Amino acid sequence: MNPAISVIILAGGQSSRMGRDKALIRVEGIPLLQRTCAIALQRAPEVFVVTSALRDYSKVVPDRCILIKEPLLANESKPQGPLVGFIQGLKQVKTEWVLLLACDLPRLNQEILQRWMLQLPPINDVIALLPQGEKGWEPLCGFYRTDCLPSLNQFRQQGGRSFQGWLAQASVQTIQFSDDPDTKRQEQAMLFNCNTPEDLRQIS
Ligand SMILES: Nc1nc2c(ncn2[C@@H]2O[C@H](COP(=O)(O)OP(=O)(O)OP(=O)(O)O)[C@@H](O)[C@H]2O)c(=O)[nH]1
Numbered sequence: 545m546n547p548a549i550s551v552i553i554l555a556g557g558q559s560s561r562m563g564r565d566k567a568l569i570r571v572e573g574i575p576l577l578q579r580t581c582a583i584a585l586q587r588a589p590e591v592f593v594v595t596s597a598l599r600d601y602s603k604v605v606p607d608r609c610i611l612i613k614e615p616l617l618a619n620e621s622k623p624q625g626p627l628v629g630f631i632q633g634l635k636q637v638k639t640e641w642v643l644l645l646a647c648d649l650p651r652l653n654q655e656i657l658q659r660w661m662l663q664l665p666p667i668n669d670v671i672a673l674l675p676q677g678e679k680g681w682e683p684l685c686g687f688y689r690t691d692c693l694p695s696l697n698q699f700r701q702q703g704g705r706s707f708q709g710w711l712a713q714a715s716v717q718t719i720q721f722s723d724d725p726d727t728k729r730q731e732q733a734m735l736f737n738c739n740t741p742e743d744l745r746q747i748s
């Protein structure tokens with residue numbers, strides 16, 4: 545466990561493509577959010593789970609995790625999106641770095657996360673350490689410097705909504721995958737997030 549890092553897990557989405565709450569889908573008998581919390585707790589002493597005020601995850605989130613409920617905007621029926629969830633979580637983080645995780649990563653692997661943590665850069669002008677997937681940055685399975693909060697707030701104030709938009713203007717370092725082909729395959733597989741019933745069939 546590295547005391548210089550915290551974890552934020554985002555679990556406030558609508559699961560609209562899945563058609564049922566992804567956080568509660570059981571993989572190998574355990575709800576996805578509970579699995580994610582268990583791995584996070586092995587990596588950091590403080591784990592924040594950011595979710596909607598409408599959800600009750602008290603039965604699946606371990607007591608050692610800190611639940612943050614996002615307020616619902618009076619004129620909005622939908623949640624505000626992962627970037628806003630991240631901001632809510634970041635406000636509570638006291639460590640220099642934070643690992644941000646989606647709740648729908650069934651192949652999350654704590655040994656790989658541990659190896660990635662060894663790449664955390666000492667240079668101050670890097671604000672994130674992220675894996676690159678086929679379509680660019682994978683923002684919901686990577687590391688951020690906690691003092692990226694002002695930059696994020698500014699991006700939001702200027703009307704920005706997406707992680708990709710924010711990251712395009714930020715200084716981001718790429719996570720180097722292993723030279724060993726098997727480990728590299730595992731690292732790429734870890735980024736698989738299940739969004740649809742079809743995705744779910746792939747893992748069962
Ligand atoms: N806290 C918080 N988390 C969110 C919000 N929107 C999405 N997330 C989380 O961000 C992660 C990635 O989002 P998606 O995979 O698109 O999940 P989703 O938004 O529930 O699913 P769709 O409705 O099908 O897009 C998931 O862990 C979601 O729970 C939000 O407004 N607040």
Ligand SMILES: [Mg+2]
Nearest residue numbers: 648737738739
């Ligand atoms: Mg997803």
